[in-house]
Amino acid sequence: MVKLSFLVLLLAGAALIIATGDNPFGAPLVIGLxxxxxxxxxxxxxSHRPGDVDVLTSTGTIIARSRRRVIVWCLALMLVAAATCIAYFLALDFPGGIPGNRSAGFLLIAIGCFCYAAWRLIxxxxxxxxxxDAEGVHISSPVRRTRLxxxxxxxxxxxxxxxxxLVLSDGTEPxxxxxxxxxDPQVLRALIDRCSAxxxxxxRIGDMILGDLLVDAAPDGSLPSGPPTARK
Known part of the structure; x- marks a missing residue:
């Protein structure tokens, strides 16, 4: 589906370049798209697949981080979308403009992707x-103060x-x-449920508690009586 979408976009871009002829802003517009x-x-x-475990562990600590690289992708998309909008208006104002009323669809695509990037950036x-750790769950983000x-x-x-x-004992559900x-959020929920109960x-927080999950140890931390279940 992705390859097909790229093919359609390339064909549409080639058609736009041909249609704009001598318009110097036609090619930048297509490159932007x-x-x-x-x-x-x-x-x-x-950011993850089912069953993924990507954490930092040490004795008594497990750190599970969010992927922040997507922030760079979102900022880049916003920049490219804005530049594409500018290229569209420059191409439109150039003598001869962009033939056909359907070319406005390219502008709508750029504006829509800018808004999408802003939403995903948040x-x-x-x-x-x-x-x-032994105290509990420390929750933080770049825009949130750490909460224990x-x-x-x-x-x-x-x-x-x-x-x-989290369903808390005082009845709140932050x-x-x-x-x-x-x-995988399901893995993290299983860790939190086991340690809270x-x-x-x-x-055993650290490599040991992760090992407990993999070998189906009892929730209280004791090892299984039978052979461990093989990791899939």
Missing amino acids: IAIAALVVGITRP GAVTSTDLRL IEWDDIMLTTGTESHLV SFPFRHQAT FPAARE
């Missing part, structure tokens, strides 16, 4: 980083692929953006 398509593909690429900046939620306050974790929701986490598991 192709660059927009490439950047959109980079931004929409998922998600990338606010996406949550987690640090698990102690283990005994956590009753349950829930949410979606894009949000982590929600944290999670879209760009490098680790079993104090013994908190003593």
Whole structure:
């Protein structure tokens, strides 16, 4: 589907170059549109796959970070989209302009991609980083001050692929953006649930608790009675 979209865009770009003839802004307009398509593909690429574990571990600590590289992609897309809009208006004002009323679709594409990049940029900046240690879960992001939620306050974790929701003992359910986490959110929820429910598991935070999940150890941190389950 992506390759087909690129092919259609290239054909449309070639047709636009031919149609604009001597218009010097026709080629930059097409280059901008192709660059927009490439950047959109980079931004929409998922930050993790099911089962991914991408964390930093040490004795007593697990750090799960969000991917921030997408911020650069979003800023680049906004810049290219803005430049493409400028190229469109310059091409339109050049003697001979751009033939056909349908050329306005190129402008709408650029404006739409600019807004999309701005929306995804907000998600990338606010996406949550987690640090698990003996105290609890430390939650932070580039625009959020670190918040500590102690283990005994956590009753349950829930949410979606894009949000982590913690059900706390005081009845509140704070929600944290999670879209760009490098680790599968289900794995992180399982870690938080296990450590909040079993104090013994908190003593194994680090490589050991990850190993417990892989070998299907009991939630309280004890090892399985049978042979470990092979990792898929």
